[in-house]
Amino acid sequence: HMTPFLHLSNRLAERGYSSTFLLPIKAIQQLQHLNLYPHLITFHPLTVPHVEGLPEGTQNASDIPIQFTYLLAAAMDRTRDQVERVIRDTKPKLIFYDVAHWVPEITKAFGIKAINYSVVSAASIAIVLVPARNVPKDKPITEAELLVPPAGYPSSTVVLRGHEVRSLLFISQPFGEGITFYERIYKAMKESDALAIRTCNETEGKFCEYIGSQYGKPVFLTGPMLPEPPKMPLEDRWVKWLSGFQPGSVVFCAFGSQIVLEKNQFQELVLGLELTGLPFLVALKPPMGAATVEEALPKGFEERVKGRGVVWGGWVQQLMILEHPSVGCFVSHCGFGSMWESLMSDCRAVLIPHLGDQILNTRFMAEELKVAVEVVRDEKAWFSKENLSKSIKSVMDKGSVMCSMLKENHRKWREMLNKGLMNSYVDKFIENMHELVN
Ligand SMILES: O=c1ccn([C@@H]2O[C@H](COP(=O)(O)OP(=O)(O)O[C@H]3OC[C@@H](O)[C@H](O)[C@H]3O)[C@@H](O)[C@H]2O)c(=O)[nH]1
Numbered sequence: 422h423m424t425p426f427l428h429l430s431n432r433l434a435e436r437g438y439s440s441t442f443l444l445p446i447k448a449i450q451q452l453q454h455l456n457l458y459p460h461l462i463t464f465h466p467l468t469v470p471h472v473e474g475l476p477e478g479t480q481n482a483s484d485i486p487i488q489f490t491y492l493l494a495a496a497m498d499r500t501r502d503q504v505e506r507v508i509r510d511t512k513p514k515l516i517f518y519d520v521a522h523w524v525p526e527i528t529k530a531f532g533i534k535a536i537n538y539s540v541v542s543a544a545s546i547a548i549v550l551v552p553a554r555n556v557p558k559d560k561p562i563t564e565a566e567l568l569v570p571p572a573g574y575p576s577s578t579v580v581l582r583g584h585e586v587r588s589l590l591f592i593s594q595p596f597g598e599g600i601t602f603y604e605r606i607y608k609a610m611k612e613s614d615a616l617a618i619r620t621c622n623e624t625e626g627k628f629c630e631y632i633g634s635q636y637g638k639p640v641f642l643t644g645p646m647l648p649e650p651p652k653m654p655l656e657d658r659w660v661k662w663l664s665g666f667q668p669g670s671v672v673f674c675a676f677g678s679q680i681v682l683e684k685n686q687f688q689e690l691v692l693g694l695e696l697t698g699l700p701f702l703v704a705l706k707p708p709m710g711a712a713t714v715e716e717a718l719p720k721g722f723e724e725r726v727k728g729r730g731v732v733w734g735g736w737v738q739q740l741m742i743l744e745h746p747s748v749g750c751f752v753s754h755c756g757f758g759s760m761w762e763s764l765m766s767d768c769r770a771v772l773i774p775h776l777g778d779q780i781l782n783t784r785f786m787a788e789e790l791k792v793a794v795e796v797v798r799d800e801k802a803w804f805s806k807e808n809l810s811k812s813i814k815s816v817m818d819k820g821s822v823m824c825s826m827l828k829e830n831h832r833k834w835r836e837m838l839n840k841g842l843m844n845s846y847v848d849k850f851i852e853n854m855h856e857l858v859n
Contacts, residue, residue, distance in 0.1 A: 422482075423448055424758070425619050427455050427462075428646040429517070432847045434458035441511055443504060445469050445480035459721060462727040465507055468501040483678045487776075494597035494605070496522060508533065514858050515615070522605050525612035534857050536641070537613035541630035541757050543620050544579045545778035545786055547571075547605070550591055550610070551635040551710040553568055556603040562593040573635075575627040578788040579781055584800055588777040604723065610636050615857055617641045619757070621846065623837060624790070641853040644846030645761040645838075655741040662702070662731065663742075669749030672813055673742050673768070676754040680799040682777050686803065687856060688719045690773075691732055693809030695722065699817065700729040702748075704737040739837075750817055752809075755782040755793075764792065764834060769816035769827060771796060773804060792831040794823070 423444060429439045444452070449464045469480050475492040479485050482493060498521070505527050508516070512531065517538045518524040528535040539546055548554075553571035556562050567586035570576075570757040581589065596602035610616055616638045618629055633640035654660070663671060674693060676682075682690065687708035694701040710716040714734035739759070742748055743766040744812045751768040753759045754775050760782045763770045770793035774783040788791040794812045813846050815823045 422428075422540050424455065424648070425646045426517060426538065427452055428590060428648055429538070429619075430462045430645055431455070431649065432643075432646070433459045433851070434461040436847070436851060437461075437853075439463075441465050441507065441513065443467050443507060447480040447484075451481075454653075455648065467500045469493075469496050471540065472496045473501070486681065487679055487824035491594070491596045491602075494520065498523065498597050501527075515854060518609070520605055521697050522600070522609035522612070522789070524609075527616075534614040535612075536615050536617050536854075536857070537610050538617040538619070538643075540619045540646075541778045542760070542782050542785065543618050543625040543632060544576065545781045546606075546618070547628040547631050547635075547844040548574055548580065548781060549592055549777070550606045551557060551632060552607070552611075553635060554603070556593050556601070558604075558704045560593075562603075564590070575631050576789070577626075579784045581777065581780055582810070584802055585780050588775075588780065595722065610638070613638065613643055615639045615853070617643055617644050618849070619643050621645065621838065621842070623842070624785075624834075625735075639853070641850055641855070642846060643850050644843045647761055647765060647843065651738065651741060653738070655738055655745065659702070659737065659742060659745075661744045663747040666700045666747040668746045670700055670817075671745075671748045672697065672699050672752060672771075673739075673748050674701065674703045674705070674752035674761070675737065675739055676705055676775070677756040677759055679756075680754050681706050682708045684710055684717050687714075689804065689806050690809065691722060691730075692719055693804075694730060694813075695726050696806050696810035697817075699812045699813070700747075700809075701731070701752075702737075702742070703730075704735070704739075705732070707734050714721075750813055755779045755786065757782060758855055760786060763830070764790075765838065767835075769824065769831075770794070771812045773798075773809070773815060773817055790830060790834055792827055792834060 441463045443465050446466045449466055467611055472492050472495045482490055501523055508527055514531060516524055516528055516535045519538055525535045548570055552573055564586050569591050570580055576732055592603040593601050596605050604769050621644055622641055629640050661856050707714050708717050714732050742760055743751060743762060748768055752771045753763055757773045772783040772793050773796045774780040783795050789797045794816055796812045797808045816827055818824055
């Protein structure tokens with residue numbers, strides 16, 4: 422989530438605005454290279470207090486399994502004094518925040534405006550985190566309740582079905598000390614002076630309107646806040662490896678910064694890629710219980726795919742890989758960042774979402790924009806190698822109706838969401854900020 426905030430700072434700095442970024446030290450080290458205007462964007466380190474149960478030394482969500490994030494939220498809340506001190510010393514005109522629901526309490530005292538900036542899709546906020554959802558304080562939300570979208574929700578296709586709602590049950594569980602996830606976000610949005618969302622009217626206009634009317638707040642859109650094209654070249658090892666294949670023939674698979682698969686699902690995934698017969702590059706964290714990806718691979722797999730398939734357990738330069746001429750298909754979890762990167766790339770998209778917002782992003786791509794294929798899962802949320810392979814083949818078979826349809830729709834959207842449109846979002850956003858401050 423920090424990366425799009427930094428992209429926004431870069432866009433504002435491009436137009437002469439300065440900002441101070443409050444982050445744990447480790448995140449500063451990780452993000453430093455994305456700061457394109459160091460004379461205007463200052464990183465200010467925050468010390469992450471220790472919270473019982475949180476692994477020693479944790480600073481970022483990517484340091485820990487997702488089930489520990491509620492403890493990291495508690496640690497973040499305990500940085501409130503540090504944050505208040507910086508606000509008092511720097512007296513900014515505006516503050517952007519997301520889940521730190523207490524920020525408006527500080528800014529109100531100083532007469533500063535606070536903008537709640539959501540970096541996930543508008544649809545995923547609209548379906549669960551609006552007042553009409555009406556999550557009771559005293560009892561956990563049920564699957565049956567989650568299956569019904571809140572009154573007035575503006576889509577019948579961008580919804581969760583059957584077992585998928587389980588991935589949202591966490592909203593009525595504690596997320597920090599004495600506060601549930603729903604209460605946290607509700608308060609963060611309700612107490613803000615304005616809501617900002619990292620999206621476009623062209624794609625999610627109806628969801629943004631709905632959110633604005635639900636909270637009775639102005640909604641400013643920043644556009645997707647895509648990163649500037651990276652200055653560093655793609656690592657040599659991938660340039661060499663990818664150039665050994667025909668244009669558009671390689672399948673690339675990555676699941677973002679948080680997803681760790683169960684070992685058997687990890688094996689099914691790589692077997693599905695093997696089954697396609699196509700060259701493939703997988704960049705995933707080692708699955709649960711494994712220290713490396715190599716030790717978790719199915720028996721004989723490495724020998725069988727030698728020369729055409731690589732499974733890599735580390736970080737790769739996703740954007741640049743998607744741009745490589747040999748890459749033709751992106752198998753993704755459809756995190757909001759990856760969703761946009763896939764939309765702006767030339768690759769066919771095959772989606773295997775894991776978390777609630779990723780499922781909604783997937784529905785949006787597959788059923789509203791019709792630019793992607795979703796891999797079928799069964800009632801137990803298991804996806805088979807056969808289904809994965811079938812989905813990949815359906816988008817990679819140049820003669821198929823599916824492939825032509827997706828390609829054509831994808832081309833239309835990519836052309837519409839051009840650089841000029843993105844810049845106009847930033848200009849309009851700055852106008853909105855001025856109106857709010859004055
Ligand atoms: O190996 C990799 C993996 C990922 N990446 C980059 O890391 C970013 C991942 O961001 P995503 O939003 O797609 O996915 P994450 O899973 O990390 O995000 C998280 O926040 C956004 C939510 O929509 C997701 O549900 C949540 O998991 C992308 O910009 C991608 O290009 C790499 O550069 N290399």
